[in-house]
Amino acid sequence: MRSNLETEAPTLEAGAVTMLPRLFRVQRYLQETDDTFTLELAPLDDGAPCAFAPGQFNMLYVFGVGEVPISISGDPDKPGVLVHTTRAVGTVTKVMARLRRGDVIGVRGPYGTPWPVDQAEGNDVVIVAGGIGLAPLRPALYRLLARRDQFGKVVLLYGTRTPEDILYRKELERWRARFDVDVYVTVDRATAPWRGSVGVVTHLIPKAPFDPLSAVALICGPEIMMRFSVLELEKRGVAANRMFVSLERNMKCGVGTCGHCQFGPAFVCREGPVFAYDRVRDWLAVREV
């Protein structure tokens, strides 16, 4: 077991900071669920491939509408195409949902701190995802599976609202069919055709097959879901400095200049979005922050 995990998540490489958007063309549009979609983007220039670390995000600019931070949800080992999954909830993402193959979009990034995948080598890794929170965790899972022999058990616990809201359904089925990853899916509510689990995602934690003393937990979803997941993981015996959460705040500049995403002493866009839980624990409980 590696001991250097007991530090905070790695920080952004200095060279990645830029304010100038690159132009990307929509190569593929996928409707994932009723309100969630995936864009696959290819650069229009002949510049560098879109290298990123799992957990990082880009600022996506819909021309004439606005710019929003969206986590990267593709495979970090396939940097030729940028993949973003998001939900049509605000002014920008609702217009973004109408983009189709061939449309052009601006991209700045990648920004932010990544999931500590490399630091988790030799340990069990438990991923707790809620709703759209699976999207920022998917690159971490790709990386874990690509280097599968370097980790202990890999467990994915995924909760969402209804069976219709399950993201990446076919991929989940493929992962579930593997013998080297444990996948558990639950929904908050369901009617008769559903044969899977019903209940909140925290309900999956007590029985999940991982060693709490050696496990590293990567958690992403609505903040309340993350808070209760952390409590349940602590009950299992996972230490606070081995749990990592991805926070969402009102990010505007993406580089820690504008201050919109200030969270206690940190800027989420620059020092996050991935934080070691012990670093943000006290702030998460403060409703005014």
Add this chain to the structure above:
Amino acid sequence: METLERVLSEHAFFAGMDPEYVHLLVGCASNVRFEAGSFIFRQGEEARHFYLIRQGKAALEMAPPNRPPMMIQTVSEGDVLGWSWLIPPHRWRFDARALELTRAFAMDGACLREKCGQDPRLGYELLRRFSSIIAERLEATCLQLMDVYAIQS
């Protein structure tokens, strides 16, 4: 009986329980199985048992009028199903249906209440275990009611 006692003591609900009490409770236990789709209990019926799931999966359901039955929670191996046996008027508040072939221990409520009445320490032990389960379910219900995955306006 000895085999039933051993298997019973291995269920998560009895983890750490004084073997003497497990021995006492075996007298209230029986092995049951439910085929996929069959009801384990139905809302309004007398709650005579609670169930320790050994294998399979069952759903707690509520059937509102003119709407399809809504699954509230599923339980599987290691879980406990039902606490209405403990709380008057001892009537089930929900339906429970096996989603797949489900094997369980049925614990006789009247038998348990009698033993708890005779030995308050056993009563406390059982209540302590059930209150943890009830608290967990209450917390889970709060989260479900908050609908945390819904789009925030």
